[in-house]
Amino acid sequence: MKALYFAWVRERIGKGEEQLSPPSHVGTVGELIGWLSGRGDNYAYAFENASTIRAALDRTHARHDAPIAGVREVAFFPPMTGG
Amino acid sequence: MKALYFAWVRERIGKGEEQLSPPSHVGTVGELIGWLSGRGDNYAYAFENASTIRAALDRTHARHDAPIAGVREVAFFPPMTGG
Amino acid sequence: MRRIAVTADVFDAAHETQALQGGRTDVGAVVTFVGYCRDEAGTLTALELEHFPGMAEAELERIAIEAERRWPLLGLSMIHRHGLIRPGEPIVLVATASRHRAAAFAAAEFLMDFMKTDAPFWKREHRDGSAADPRSAEAWVEAKPTDDAAKARW
């Protein structure tokens, strides 16, 4: 699974994208955030207020309870501030 | 007092402006409409649905109960349809 | 900046919008509305706009001042044409500039709603079918109850 990070999520993690291979018990967006947060201080910092983090699965907005099975690309980013 | 007529009020009366000298008992816009309606079939036709007729006194919208004392110019016209 | 114009000439909407924002760095939002003459599926050949000279400008200015009182505007334009207007041509323009979009949108709708009901303009339709008597009374456009309802929102 490809992961993309944007804005300050990208800056805190320290990279814009990477390949992820989460264990099989990680079934939802929220669980993926929890798993990532345990991978290091940079991830923990990026996801410290997990409820504010937005996610997209294959370029469609997704809630934290959305399943990630079969997803090719997941993206994490702060609330959007365009327009 | 100068009177101006616009749109189908003008067409029904048959002129765009004229000088009026209403008698002293004609004190309001509504009374002026009543007095004009008695001046001929063209006026009666123009004002047949008096409540739909709009008026302006010295270029400011006025209700039918507005007094006309001291007014230099009165205008009568249908509801507006610009924009 | 407040620009009010009543004119027989076609206006350039882009020029009017540019005049509101051009070169400024405090304007965050510009909303422009342009109303055009439709041909009503080919049945309308022109609109003829009669107006009350003098009062038309004064009324637009009264409406503009009220909008400036209600919203923090950095500029506004109101242009209304009169005379013969062909399908596809612009009839009316309203443009508002503000720091934020909510004020610019609200003020533009307010200006249009009040312009429709309070500015002394009257539309007559020229249609192919009524060519024999294009100045018949039936050709005057009737005021719409929806326009009064739109004004009553404010």
Added chain:
Amino acid sequence: MRRIAVTADVFDAAHETQALQGGRTDVGAVVTFVGYCRDEAGTLTALELEHFPGMAEAELERIAIEAERRWPLLGLSMIHRHGLIRPGEPIVLVATASRHRAAAFAAAEFLMDFMKTDAPFWKREHRDGSAADPRSAEAWVEAKPTDDAAKARW
């Protein structure tokens, strides 16, 4: 006509509006919104817009399709810039064409409200005072609760 664009280039608002109405005789109303970069009383030197390529265009299209479902539109344009934007430059444009003004106004506001909250763009401010570290995390613009409230209207 539906035009969606995500671009680093300055766009020409007049050209976009013209594309919606030019030559047509069924369009009665065009509403154009342009959002500009403000200098915040001289303290902001530029905005930097990060975006999610691919998803940004897809999300604008989803929002556009929802607007077309809700209102009888004859055309719409949505343009959003990314990259470095200087005060006075346009950031975003939304334009809607319809027979009547109510639909054009409502759809334009809807498009802006959803673009603000759903399109994957993030603003970072470049300020004179933070020149030593222009890429500091503090420079990211925070999402406004008023934007969520504006979206919730619909």
